[in-house]
Amino acid sequence: MKRLTIAAILAAALSSTALAEDKVTIEVGYPYSALFDVTFEKIMPMFNEQYPNIEVKFRATYDDYEDGTNTVLREAVAGTLPDVTMQGLNRQAILVDKGIARSLEPFIAKEADFAKDGYHQAMLDLGTFDGAVYGLPFAVSLPVGYYNMDLMAKIGITEASQLPKTWDEVADNCKKFHEAGIENPLFWGWSITGNWFLQALMWSQGEPILNADGSVNFDGEAGLTAFKTMHKLFRECHMKNLSGTEAGLPFAAGEIAMYYWSTSSVGAIERTKGDFPLVTHEFPGIGEAPKGLPAGGNAAMLVSTSDDPARLQAAWTFLKFITSGVGASVVAETTGYMPPNKAANDLLADFYKNNPSKETAVRQADLLKDWIAYPGDNGLAITQVIYDGIEGIVTGENDDMEELQQELVEEVSDLLPKK
Incomplete structure (x- = not known):
């Protein structure tokens, strides 16, 4: 009986060793x-x-x-x-x-x-x-709007159907918030990786950020409209310059009424937000519903x-x-x-x-x-150039959007692969 027990133990040990080796x-x-x-x-x-x-x-x-x-x-x-x-x-x-x-x-x-x-x-x-x-x-993911409905109620918005559908409406809401004593009602996710929100403004107009041949496509009217839209939102809403890591914190704390970001953060915000009703809604467009949005x-x-x-x-x-x-x-x-x-x-x-x-x-x-990638070895550098340009709008360093557009077109074109 003892021998059988030892044999069984040895067999089990060998079996475990085989499993570990596999x-x-x-x-x-x-x-x-x-x-x-x-x-x-x-x-x-x-x-x-x-x-x-x-x-x-x-x-x-x-x-x-x-x-x-x-x-x-x-x-x-x-x-x-x-x-x-x-x-x-x-x-x-x-x-x-x-x-x-x-x-x-x-x-x-x-x-x-x-x-x-x-x-x-x-x-x-x-x-x-x-x-x-x-x-x-x-x-x-896609970009969406996050809303603190307790704060939205302070300007008379109590139903999802009343939430802004265009960026002009968002800017108008900011004026109402300022009148109600809320000085920082908005954060708009310009700092998201890969210039994603600039691409969202371009695709909203049905235009990619680059042409099919890889050349710059934000050098025309759609690009200027995108930059002017950001300028209007940042100035009229008195938006603060926050990093991507910091961006969700004041909204979760109940300090910001309108927060535009990726849908990816819904779970994280739900887990950390204060005691206020949260509603997410479709991403606003430029004068009308978006024609497209980057994945x-x-x-x-x-x-x-x-x-x-x-x-x-x-x-x-x-x-x-x-x-x-x-x-x-x-x-x-x-x-x-x-x-x-x-x-x-x-x-x-x-x-x-x-x-x-x-x-x-x-x-x-x-x-x-498509979430368009900048081709060539300078792809990450192009992302940083555009990031710096948009940050300049937030900080007030860049105020002339036609001048900024021209500067970015020239810098990005120099970094793109030569034909």
Whole structure:
């Protein structure tokens, strides 16, 4: 009997050793800790239960999408890339062009009915380059308006139907707030990564920020209108200059009435806001409803340098799981991003009924346009040039919008790849 017991113990030990040897470890990087930590806290127990032999190690989170891209570019040179990285939708191209991102086509080809597994073709297109899929959308966002309805009531707005539909209406509301003694009624998300809100103003007029040939397209009337719209809002609303990190704090504290930002932050604001009724509503337009809006968010990309088939398969398994119907549902529930996977729609039907603030972006889904990346090696530098120009409007340094437009057109044109 004793021998049998020892034999059983040895067998169990050998079995455990075999399982440990079969375990595959992958490394993953993602941005915006404040947004996505809670998402992965919910996703990972489900993933670990289904795939106990895959260990996922998360690297330090990227501050934003620019930081994420810069980090991966440095890691590519140093030979320290993770296996999977989440990159801004507008930052995928540079990783494809430099051969850092790996095509997902070999993995997709082995999946039965991959297209029917829930992936919207339009969403797959966001990560498709030269006919090959390199990124699966993990989280997709659109700009929306956030409103403190206690403060809105001070100027007579008590119903969602009364919320502003144009930026002129927003500016008029600011005058009413000032008369009511509220000096800082607005924050408008000019500082969001990738000049996203400038692109929103351009797409609202039906115009991309760059032409199809890669040249500047904000040099005409649409561009000037975009700059003048920002100037009007910042001046007439007495808007303060806040960083992206700071931007949501005064709104959550109940100090700002109208906050224009990505739908991605709905979950975070709901978790931290004061005791006031929050309503989100469609993004206002320039004189009319927007004709389009840039798709924000990020995609999961395979950047592993490993040649180990087991590790690559594990990375693909993780990447596919987090962008599946289950993963997409968790993203929507914890953040406010739209699910890029239509398999999540059935899972979220009741959720949106009970969480209307997170449904606003879904109502705008038909407006989705490309979040355009600036091509070439100077893409990140162009983002900074435009950022600095818009910040000058906020601070009062830039007051002549025609002059600013001309300066930015010249600087950006010099940085774009030469034909």
